[in-house]
Amino acid sequence: MFSALKSIRWTLQLWHAAILAAALASFGTALYLAASREQVGRVDRELEAAAQVLVGMPPGRPFGGPGGGMPPPPEEFGLPDPNGRPDPGSMGMRPPWGPRGPGGAGGPSAADSADRGPGGAGGRLPMDSLDHGPGGPGGRGGRMEFVIEQWWTHVRQDVLRRIGQSEQDQPYFVIWGQRGEVLRTSDVNLTVPAPALPARTPGPSMSPQFREREGLREVILQGPFGTRVLVGKSLRSEEAAIRRLLWSLLMAGAAVMAVGLYGGWWLSKRALRPIAVISDTARTISGSDLSRRITVGETESELGSLAQTLNETFDRLETAFQRQIRFTADASHELRTPVSIIHSHAELALSRERTAEEYRQALETCLRAAKRTKSLVDALLVLARADAGKLQVKVESFDLKDAAEECLALVASRAEERHVALETHLEAVTLAADRTRILQLLTNLLVNAIQYNREGGRVTLSVCAQDADAVVSIADTGIGIPAEDQAHLFERFFRADKARSREAGGSGLGLAICQSIVEAHGGSISFTSRQDSGTTFTVRLPATA
């Protein structure tokens, strides 16, 4: 499970899922909030419109307009017909408790004024004498009741039209008088807490108050003569609608998440597949066959350049391996030859009775071959150690001039054989290095210089100090090194002139060993050569290791 967590694919997927979920959640929440606010706003507007109907103001008529301060004259309103037929088309209906104008007081007014005392016709609001509900005691309020009922039915229709059709919405209204007593209510069983007493503004107020309680939304308007009108409705259908919206959002969100996750999974699979291919190929290559390469489809993409880099690494690995294999093959070949010589000579000598001379010759040949084997094995060991970085360098301080003179003594007889003159330009230079190895180095180079020289030629050995280095140069007047061989000169087992060096018993490792020794001391070795003119080798060694 945890390895799955570490997988890029799973990480990608988790992040993708998290981001997608966050985006969907915030989007969904915003949508939900906006929708519910919009919905509440809509309800409020409807409630307000309904309340304004009750207050007796046509919606949109600004307070303070013509006739301002007072509700517009009743002619603007359709008053209920004295005969009881309602006027459904009117926009606003004058509440029965409103001030009566001259015109159509009619029945209600008469009825009212019949109840009223000395306030009488003229437009006093007979607040106190309004009955509470349609079910009120008959008699005195009968006609009034009827009118109010009629009026409420129309209003109710209007209100219903504005604020919702379904019964579930249960719109209701309450009208309180100036002193907080309930003047009128749509349902006598309603208990609605009275709103706070308003500031003492006698006229109707335009600014509604909204409140919500127990899943009901209510609007309170200040009506004429200090009345307060409240219209409310249950928010049940709105809540149902909002819940439906919420569900839809959740379902849609889940669907989008599912699609997004699946798409992301597929996409990451596609993107990461080349990585799997590359790693499989790389594993096969390094495991078995170093000559194969990863096929690079597109070189520009990130994976393309990764594959390219891997291929280049494999190239270098393969070259190194090939060199190693060649070295091993050459080494074994070189070793086999002297072993064969010893074997064959001994076998032949023993195959029948021989003369003492024949035995002696055979033994001499065997010894020669054995020496050759020994020097080869020593050389191979040096190179193997150098390769492993374990070439031990016993550092001591000595004079390079002395070491050079020692080498000259060693090669003197060889030089004489070939009639090569040895010249020296030696300065005293103190060097901190492995003395034995330096002797080996110098001897090797001197032997080469003598070997590849002409008869009667010259070898010049110089030792001096330059900057912080000791510089040794060995120049010969020999045949030079052909241009095509120069690049391979330090290669192991490389022999420029195969026939000659074979006679001399060389194995082609001399210069490779020189290079290893020089490198182990942190120095450098180089040469210049001119065909038929001669070769000069230059060795630079740091004077202090």
Added chain:
Amino acid sequence: MRVLVIEDEPDLLTVLAQSLREAGYAVDTASDGREGLFKAQGGEYDALLLDLMIPRLDGWALLKTLRAGGNSVPVLVLTARDALPDRVRGLDTGADDYLTKPYELQELLARLRAIIRRSAGKPSSSVEVGDVVIDTVKRTVVKAGQAVALTAREYALVEYLALHRGELVTRSMLYDHLFDEDDDSLSNLVDVHVSNIRKKLGKDLIVTRRGQGYLLDETPLEPGRGNPDV
């Protein structure tokens, strides 16, 4: 039998040449590829012993050139290169056998005999002619159950004729195949050897074709097999 040994390591070359001579072969030597190719193309050899890592022209190139020129002399490659690809390459380039150093002399001689036998089309290592049995492995000749003592040269002659049994062998072929380049023998020597052999093994063994050469065991041959009388 005459073989050419091409090897650049001098100590090995001398011991090979000596070993082969002591085994009854006439041996020529070459120490680089060019000399080897020149001699191989010019001379008549029963087999070639070839080292691959030789200077001037390496063994593979020599072999390729030899075979391309139509020379079908049997070649035994003797080399220190023992890796599988090397062995395969050597055999595919045209070698008849491949032996790695260090080698056992017995094996070398046996393989040499085998490739010479194969190229002469004589699968068996012993030849019977009447009551004479020639064993090319043991290098002995037995007549009627009795071992016959032959000199090295005599045996070589008999062996060569036996290997080309039924074929006409001219005198110059015998010169080429029995004596190496250092031999200054006179041509008469062949006749002397033949007469000595007849004394030891009977007159019927070697048949003379006047003016042409000798052959062993004139059995009726199919027409066109090189017998001019038929």
